[in-house]
Amino acid sequence: MARILTILARGYLFHDKNGTVISGDSHDRIDYARRALCAWCSVPEDGKRAPGKEWQLQTDFSELHTEFPELVDADGIGWFLRHVLRTADFMLTHPENVRSTSLKYAEVIQSKFAAAWRSKVLQYQIPIFAPQTKGAWTLIRYYLANRQDDCEWVVLPVANFDAYFGDTSFSKKYLPKIPVEIMERSNAFGISRYRITEEYLP
Structure with a gap:
């Protein structure tokens, strides 16, 4: 996953949406690339978190839909989550086209992947040495x-x-x-x- 995120970040750092190389200092586009990664990783909130806490990290980046419509939809479902869930749906809809060893995981993916990915997206945003992290110190x-x-x-x-x-x-x-x-x-x-x-x- 680290390699995938790196490839995505490099794409938005050095190229425009048509694939053309952008001139200028790529350091000026770091925040833009980070927003693209957030959009790609977006997962709607599960409704269990108390809203309004400034320090809380988010996983729903639906507000980035206008800037990155190709990466996140208006409901906050990012490209990666959408891709995984559609894969699981295809397996369950067309079991004859899927290996039985893969098929047995489809329902698990469909029901549990969003929560697991939400946790991972939160983890990605926490600096390794942030004082509030469990293992930082x-x-x-x-x-x-x-x-x-x-x-x-x-x-x-x-x-x-x-x-x-x-x-x-x-x-x-x-x-x-x-x-x-x-x-x-x-x-x-x-x-x-x-x-x-x-x-x-x-």
Whole structure:
């Protein structure tokens, strides 16, 4: 999915809707590309969230329909959700044209995919180090729990953190992006270890 979103973003950064390369600084179109991604990912709200909270992230980008009618409809159903649901509808309508192993997932997709995708769209919008995220300060909490009185370094169990987050994105994508102003890493003596800058500690 990360590759798909990257391809979409590049398209709206560097090309117009006819595919013509746009001249000028692409950095000036970052907000435009982000709106395109939001439109493509759009999922109508489920009605359970309390409205009017400024800090809340949204998943329904129906307001972008005028700007990106090809990516989201007036009801807030984005291109991706519409594509997946239409695929499930086709499988259920034409079971003779679908493998039985695929067909058994069609009803599940039809009933549960929107909710799962809504959760994912919220997740995509949260910065990895945002203070309100559940796992944003995991490394700092782990550091505080495991630091010894006589040493400011703590062993960094990268494999364990990957397991905690469910894939290798943490070690391969996010860990290298942590600024040195927050965390210093060392591989002395063949051991991966780290320490947190004092200003980020309680």
